[in-house]
Amino acid sequence: MTLVVAALVLWALAWMLNARLANGPASESRSIRLLVPAIFGLTLLAMWELLVRGLDVPLVILPAPSLIVARMADSLPILWADFVQTFVKGALSGYAIGVTAAFVTAIAVDRSDFLRRGLMPVASFVAALPIVGTAPILVMWYGFDWQSKAAVVVVMVFFPMLVNVTAGLQETTQMQRDQIRTWAATWWQGLWKLRLPAAMPFVFNGLKISSTLALIGAIVAEFFGSPIVGMGFRISTSVGQLALDMVWAEIVVAALAGSAFYGLIALIEARVTFWHPSQRR
Numbered sequence: 003m004t005l006v007v008a009a010l011v012l013w014a015l016a017w018m019l020n021a022r023l024a025n026g027p028a029s030e031s032r033s034i035r036l037l038v039p040a041i042f043g044l045t046l047l048a049m050w051e052l053l054v055r056g057l058d059v060p061l062v063i064l065p066a067p068s069l070i071v072a073r074m075a076d077s078l079p080i081l082w083a084d085f086v087q088t089f090v091k092g093a094l095s096g097y098a099i100g101v102t103a104a105f106v107t108a109i110a111v112d113r114s115d116f117l118r119r120g121l122m123p124v125a126s127f128v129a130a131l132p133i134v135g136t137a138p139i140l141v142m143w144y145g146f147d148w149q150s151k152a153a154v155v156v157v158m159v160f161f162p163m164l165v166n167v168t169a170g171l172q173e174t175t176q177m178q179r180d181q182i183r184t185w186a187a188t189w190w191q192g193l194w195k196l197r198l199p200a201a202m203p204f205v206f207n208g209l210k211i212s213s214t215l216a217l218i219g220a221i222v223a224e225f226f227g228s229p230i231v232g233m234g235f236r237i238s239t240s241v242g243q244l245a246l247d248m249v250w251a252e253i254v255v256a257a258l259a260g261s262a263f264y265g266l267i268a269l270i271e272a273r274v275t276f277w278h279p280s281q282r283r
Contacts, residue, residue, distance in 0.1 A: 004056070005052045005055055005056030006052070006053060006056040006057065008052055009049045009052035009053050012045060012048055012049060012052070013045060013049055016041055016045035019041060020038050020042060023037060024038050047067050050066070054066040061244075061246055062244045062246055064246070065246050065247040065250055069247045070247055070250045070251055070254065072247075073247040073248055073250075077248065077251060081252070081255050083231050084232050084235075084236050084252065085255055085259065087148060087231045087232040088217070088220050088232045088233040088234065088256075089217060089220070089233075089256075089259050091148035091151075091152070092152050092155060092220035092224075092232075093151070093152075093155055093219070094216070095155075096152035096153065096154065096156045096158075096216060096219070097159055097212060097213065097216040099152065100156040100157075100158070100159035100163065100212065100216075101159055101160075101208070101209060101212055103156070103160060104159070104161070104163035104164040104167060104208070105163065107160075107164055108163075108164050108167035109167075109171075109193070111164070111168055112172075118168070122165070125161045125165060126161075126165075128157070128161055129161035129162065129165075133222050133223075134222065136154070136157060137154050137219075137222055137223045137226050138227075140153045140157070140223070141223060142227075146229060150223060150227070151219070151223040151224060151228075152220075154220065154222070154223040155215075155216045155219045155220055157219075158215045158216065158218075158219040159216055159219075162208055162211045162215065163208040163209070163212050164208075165208070166205065166207050167204060167205055169204050170202070170203070170205055171197050171198075173197075173200045173201055173204065174200045178196060179192065179196070182196050202271075202274055202275045203275055206270075206271040206275065209271075210264060210267050210271075213263050214260060214264060216263075217256060217259065217260045220233075220234070221233050224238075225237075225238050233252050233256055236249075236252050237249050237253075240252070
């Protein structure tokens, strides 16, 4: 019970500290903007540890963060092999293929009214299909190795990327398109000089959405068949063995990888679309 009280006291103190920092004179500084969420996250971890130990929560229900860290330290080779299999081979390869194919298809759709009217409704329909229904089919088609996971990722990222790029290419006004034609610009010159730069916020929005879907798709696909390696395989087998600390270790690795990937795309977006109002300070 003492640990539970300590957790409540810690939460109150951290709340007051964060409130003071967030509303203080330096609240807009970069250091404070980083410090406030860091304090909040560390407080949640500390409360998790104290509450789990104070209430004697069984390992099979919720392990303490210290146990998860210990399992990660003891299982680094396994976690690394799972990371390479799921993220590098499955998620990244499928992501690259899917977004590239979607980008090329969006340009073709922009050039053809027939494709725009015929393909976009189909894209909306396929995007609404549940991954748990399509993943087993793709695993049977492409086998149990990473290729089938990449195929699932391609299906998941293709249509969100297609919709965003297609919408972005329509962002310019008719007056702007007429103006560039009066300068004797070809369609490709208008695309490269005017419409594609204007579409960059939409393109990066699709890239960021797809970055989160890619890892989810690769992990879910591994539930339906995988060699004896991979995040999804490890999570499903560890749940069957009631090794919840290993399950949470894989979740932490997946969260870190997904956040880093998303952050990298956001960083590139800030450099490419520095002119956009969303990037101005």
